[in-house]
Amino acid sequence: MTKFEKTSSFSRRSVLLGGGALVVSVGAAVSLDTVMSIGTAHAQGAKPPLTPDQLSSYIAVNADGTVAAYFGKMDMGHGLHVAIAQIVAEELDVPFKSVKVFMGDTGNSVNQGGASGSTGIQLGGKQMRMASAEARRVLVEMAAGLLSVPADILVVNDGMVSASDDKSKRISYAEMLGGKYFNVQLDWNKKLGNELYAPGKAQPKNPSEHKIVGQPIKREDVAPKVFAQEDFVTDIKVPGMVHGRMIRPAVAGSVPVKVDESSIQNVPGVKVVWDKGFLGVVADREWDAIQAAEKLKVEWSAVEPPFPDQASLYDHIRKAPVRKAQVEKQNGDVDAAFAAAAKVIAADYEWPFQSHASMGPACALVEIKGDQVTCWSGTQKSHFVQEGLALTLGVPLDKVHVMFRGGPGSYGRNDADDCAMDAAVLAKAVGKPVRLQYMRDQGTGWDPKGPASTHKARVALDASGKVTAYEFSSKGFSRVDVNTNGGKPYDTLSGQTLGVALKSGDGFGVPAESYAFDNKKLSWETIPPLLDRSSPLRTSHLRDPVGPQIHFASESFIDEVAAAVNADAIEFRLRHIKEPRDVAVIKAAAEKANWDTRPSPRKDQTGSKVSGRGIAYAQRNGTRVAVIAEVDVDRSTGKIFARKFTVAHDCGQIINPDGLVKCIEGNIVQGVSRTLWEEVTFDKKAVTSVDWISYPILDITETPGEVNVVLINHPELPPSGAGEPSIRPVAAAIANAIFDATGVRIRRVPFSPERVKAALS
Amino acid sequence: MSQKFNLSVNGKAHTVDADPDMPLLYALRNDVGLNNPHFGCGLAQCGACTVQLDGQAIRSCVTPLSAVGDGKIVTLAGLGTPEKPHPIQTAYVEEQVPQCGYCINGWIMTAAAFLATKKKPSEAEIKDALSGLKCRCGTHISILKAVKRAAEMMG
Numbered sequence: 001m002t003k004f005e006k007t008s009s010f011s012r013r014s015v016l017l018g019g020g021a022l023v024v025s026v027g028a029a030v031s032l033d034t035v036m037s038i039g040t041a042h043a044q045g046a047k048p049p050l051t052p053d054q055l056s057s058y059i060a061v062n063a064d065g066t067v068a069a070y071f072g073k074m075d076m077g078h079g080l081h082v083a084i085a086q087i088v089a090e091e092l093d094v095p096f097k098s099v100k101v102f103m104g105d106t107g108n109s110v111n112q113g114g115a116s117g118s119t120g121i122q123l124g125g126k127q128m129r130m131a132s133a134e135a136r137r138v139l140v141e142m143a144a145g146l147l148s149v150p151a152d153i154l155v156v157n158d159g160m161v162s163a164s165d166d167k168s169k170r171i172s173y174a175e176m177l178g179g180k181y182f183n184v185q186l187d188w189n190k191k192l193g194n195e196l197y198a199p200g201k202a203q204p205k206n207p208s209e210h211k212i213v214g215q216p217i218k219r220e221d222v223a224p225k226v227f228a229q230e231d232f233v234t235d236i237k238v239p240g241m242v243h244g245r246m247i248r249p250a251v252a253g254s255v256p257v258k259v260d261e262s263s264i265q266n267v268p269g270v271k272v273v274w275d276k277g278f279l280g281v282v283a284d285r286e287w288d289a290i291q292a293a294e295k296l297k298v299e300w301s302a303v304e305p306p307f308p309d310q311a312s313l314y315d316h317i318r319k320a321p322v323r324k325a326q327v328e329k330q331n332g333d334v335d336a337a338f339a340a341a342a343k344v345i346a347a348d349y350e351w352p353f354q355s356h357a358s359m360g361p362a363c364a365l366v367e368i369k370g371d372q373v374t375c376w377s378g379t380q381k382s383h384f385v386q387e388g389l390a391l392t393l394g395v396p397l398d399k400v401h402v403m404f405r406g407g408p409g410s411y412g413r414n415d416a417d418d419c420a421m422d423a424a425v426l427a428k429a430v431g432k433p434v435r436l437q438y439m440r441d442q443g444t445g446w447d448p449k450g451p452a453s454t455h456k457a458r459v460a461l462d463a464s465g466k467v468t469a470y471e472f473s474s475k476g477f478s479r480v481d482v483n484t485n486g487g488k489p490y491d492t493l494s495g496q497t498l499g500v501a502l503k504s505g506d507g508f509g510v511p512a513e514s515y516a517f518d519n520k521k522l523s524w525e526t527i528p529p530l531l532d533r534s535s536p537l538r539t540s541h542l543r544d545p546v547g548p549q550i551h552f553a554s555e556s557f558i559d560e561v562a563a564a565v566n567a568d569a570i571e572f573r574l575r576h577i578k579e580p581r582d583v584a585v586i587k588a589a590a591e592k593a594n595w596d597t598r599p600s601p602r603k604d605q606t607g608s609k610v611s612g613r614g615i616a617y618a619q620r621n622g623t624r625v626a627v628i629a630e631v632d633v634d635r636s637t638g639k640i641f642a643r644k645f646t647v648a649h650d651c652g653q654i655i656n657p658d659g660l661v662k663c664i665e666g667n668i669v670q671g672v673s674r675t676l677w678e679e680v681t682f683d684k685k686a687v688t689s690v691d692w693i694s695y696p697i698l699d700i701t702e703t704p705g706e707v708n709v710v711l712i713n714h715p716e717l718p719p720s721g722a723g724e725p726s727i728r729p730v731a732a733a734i735a736n737a738i739f740d741a742t743g744v745r746i747r748r749v750p751f752s753p754e755r756v757k758a759a760l761s
Numbered sequence: 762m763s764q765k766f767n768l769s770v771n772g773k774a775h776t777v778d779a780d781p782d783m784p785l786l787y788a789l790r791n792d793v794g795l796n797n798p799h800f801g802c803g804l805a806q807c808g809a810c811t812v813q814l815d816g817q818a819i820r821s822c823v824t825p826l827s828a829v830g831d832g833k834i835v836t837l838a839g840l841g842t843p844e845k846p847h848p849i850q851t852a853y854v855e856e857q858v859p860q861c862g863y864c865i866n867g868w869i870m871t872a873a874a875f876l877a878t879k880k881k882p883s884e885a886e887i888k889d890a891l892s893g894l895k896c897r898c899g900t901h902i903s904i905l906k907a908v909k910r911a912a913e914m915m916g
Contacts, residue, residue: 075859076861077859077860077861077862077898078860079857095871138904176851182805212816218857219784219857221859222853222854222857222858222862223843223854225845225859225865226837226850226853226865226869227837227838227841227843227846227864228795228796228836228837228838228864230796232796232799232862232863233798234792234799234800235796247808285779285787286787286790286791287780287783287784288785293915312801356899358897359801359807359809359861359895359896359897360799360800360801360863361801361899363801378845391821406861406862406863407861407863408801408809408861408863409860409897409898410859410861411897434839437800439803440801440802440803440804509817530802539781586764590867637870658857662857662860662900663904664858665899665900665902665903666898666900668899668901669899669900669901669902670897670898670899673899690800691804691806692802692804692806692807692895693806697895697897698901700888700891700892700893700894700896700901701888701889701892703888703901703902703905704902707902725847758891
């Protein structure tokens, strides 16, 4: 129920307007008094509280008729804001260009979960769609009152409401609401974050009516970036600001026991901030802060080096105690089927720790003025950073204002949230605003890592070669050793270095597919972290958390089984896949790539340079994607060139096809990088991947020559995510293509030249 | 310890009082007040800090102030404007390259320096010229399209 119906405005309106006498014609503005009196119900001058149950928390109409959309998620580079503006413009019937999307500001948006799990459109857009539809409904209802016509004869074009039978009866959104606020209650489900949902009474449009949604509208924020007109979080400055740098131990887990400040007495204006394991410096000038952090003499506590030899990482995982085990899917009797099998095929796979290795190390600026805390952060989740800062600084939540500004890249829980907390501790200690940027070795060496894991798969075959059972299990570090955001001090480096005990969580996952086998079991196990405090190998979410790992293994294995029964890799998959949309993406990719139906491997190649093709597919929270990789393998060097990709992608309704294609291209290229190159190295003391030499990523000379994307649009289905699904099958598609080319199966990522060469020899 | 340096940046003179060993990047960002050369690695490994010094693309994060001399520095902000864009800037907008955009300086400033001396480059030549630059979001395919488009525009 809206407040509109609870008020007496209708009667006041009737008195004021004399029952339908008002005719608002072109160019004749309604008097402010009139509009204000009528609008009191739905619109008010004072902003209602910023709570998820208020329409004003999502949508505002400005005096000039432009629309502000306040979004509690944010764009990490895909142009999400364009899609959100399309959705808002569509439902409100206003021009696309009149909508401005404000993202990730705790001062004007509610906690919609931030950038998380490819839910920007799937969940965030859903809420903005419902709020916009409700805004339109309310505005039309207001117009009906003002124009004294039934609401159902009103139409809206470009923010102008008019009577369909008499276009002279018209009034604009701006005239009714401009500059004031909606006073409309939504039906909030009382949840925050991704689960937040607060619809009004309105039903959104039928997709068949969509004119703006579905259009390939370009990003308006490219030009400001290209002409250096846009500030990144690294560029924000405030008066009196000083520069901070953090100092991390050479042996993970050790803490400073002696800090010799005289060692940096020649550095001007420097201050040391040391509390338990927390050690940083600030200086007026950035270069001085860097110099001080490098030169400061520190004696560290002696601790046992915490990590195993990297060479024994996978042994460690296999032998480690299981902290949590979970069977996520099970049907039939797998054990009985394996007992009765004529033949069993089994294989193990391995995936290393990987780093976000964002383009730059994280940066944050924190200003504490009186009891008010202001933070600019590149975080994916500003509302959680708000919570984390309140807890870290011991101040009420409503005294903390966090503003997201685009940072140096983000692919999950990277180092951004840790940086915001560290900056806050420094700012509090020195009583000045602190801009903290980590250094490169900290960005790669100390960000939360994508978990390393092992995977076991097996199938039972009967005498005819039919699969009678399938079992897949993963064992690895948790995807939430530290949580996906910095909302709690036990999840951040500052919290842990200041003595808050880690509360390591457990989570992994299973393959997302629709292979129907009579007996099937999918499960996972997590193991404890290697170090229980401020660890450079703590694990959390890295793009498509555990998805690339799991589907590298599961989709490689399905290929192994297909090859073992001498079946074509696609024909074998289609024999077992039951979901029609899954079948459709596979068929679409095969058709686009001119897939040649035959078993793998190829047997027609000789010489050192060979080629192959491989397919892999996966679901992800409603989205389906099939990827066909075509690779060249140089047997003499072991070098893989992932030359061409064909991707078929179904994420339900497409909001912006061009943005979607760019999003998929980025997934594929980053997926190739993670598959061919990326592995966090470490010794017993510390992470040794500290720069772009020790953590190489894909170079432009190795970039795929072609990425062909087939978009399957389902306007009748709600949109699902696209930010991560297509990175999921990339590693398996490449592995399967290498097998097709060479007959050799590579079961450990990355497929570096040394590893491939060794496997081929 | 600190010295005065006279810098020519995007056609304007600036005086910077700083440690001669301080990399140019920090002078451009903090003393001149530019937002565009970015800190990515401080090791000349990624390109985010790239500017042109007398037409050459250099990594300002490892270029000490003492090595700049009276060279003319051009940053992304000085390469072109929305009214008078450099072709590579036009091409970047046309091809809608960015994901996060933090790497842009490296690619655009390097490509602009390359295209100034190389007409009608092949794809392999473009890739070689840009090799070593980093883009973590994986926009390489769009970057290549943009550089090719700019090369065509520049004849």
